[in-house]
Amino acid sequence: MPEGDFPLHALTQRPMAMYHSWGSQNAWLRQIHGVNPLFVSGEIWAEHGFAEGDWAILTSAHGEIRVPVARMDALNGKTVWTWNAIGKRKGAWALSPEAPEANRGFLLNHLIHELLPPRGDGLRWANSDPVTGQAAWYDLRVRIRKAPPGGPDHAEPDFAPIASPVPPAPGTVRHGGRTS
């Protein structure tokens, strides 16, 4: 792929809190990591003249997303990254439609095709590690630009809510309780 078109690497990392706490409650974990800006290196930040509160359009060979940005200096100059698995579709996980995860949260999935581009041999190869079959997250290359002002206050693409298979979530959670 020509580097000029997609000069940056885009990475994701699943929050460590989630690895340590698979068995515990999303009500807690979402207070630890409830929003996920796109972290942009100081170099990219300066080059594009980003300011706090800005939104960016991130484009790969496969697609385009519109996301909130935040500056991070402890980052390779040609890299952007975000927390994986924070963004949720509205209605998912019994979250309220106003939940930050369903509005400002986003995923890089829309930028990644599950197949590699055609190579003229009539076959389409999976865009995954040939040995483990894991999705090729760390191969993602992108370009970035500042989103035009006046856009909506939610990440794009933005899908209609999905119907929840479970009843609406309670407002207040009091996990545990006196055992004596």
Next chain:
Amino acid sequence: MTALPPPSAKKLGLVIDLDTCVGCHACVVSCKEWNSQSPLGAPLADLDAYGAAPEGTFLNRVHSFEVTREAGPPVVVHFPKSCLHCEDAPCVTVCPTGASYKRAEDGIVLVNEDICIGCGLCAWACPYGAREMDGAERVMKKCTLCVDRIYNETLPEPDRVPACVKSCPAGARHFGDLGDEDSAVSRLVAEREGFALMPDQGTKPVNRYLPPRPRDALPEFDVLAPYLEPVTEGAGGFLGWLDRTLGKI
């Protein structure tokens, strides 16, 4: 107003290593899990738990900071924060009911929820922001140093430490007697130049923090580089075949 006991010889507390903490929040979650099941008090509630602005009670939180430096690349520092079990605890002396107290035998600062009226004065008095009013119960919550673990003979001996210490995968949290200068925690503090947080506030915190170690600097030249030049013959055997085959895909 509530009186402090005379200073105890035993000063139980935590030593937290800012060099090795990786910011995973395992301590945050295990703390909330243990203390929500505790017979000592009400569970730690979460308001608007699945809504637009969830707000829950935590006795231990981790704040992450990015530090940009004149010399060397920027670094991220994770800073876990819970009650420091101060010797001159202002949250105790300010309490109108005696609910907030410091134990004479080991220095642990606790709240007796049955007589706490939820006035919130103690949270205002604490310079570290270590106390949190429970949104559902309207009583004050704080780190108990897992007093119901550390002396709990129904637990196996290795588990008689605070939940956060037990769960930290980085070994960044240490528990012990900081009043005994020969204890493992006191020796660790001496060795690593551990420090008290905001000593100017005059509360004499018991907990100590260990500073991040200096980072490695880039060497001026790389003595190994010549050995890392690509080898022209390529790998042989099975690995060579695998490499060539995968290269074609």
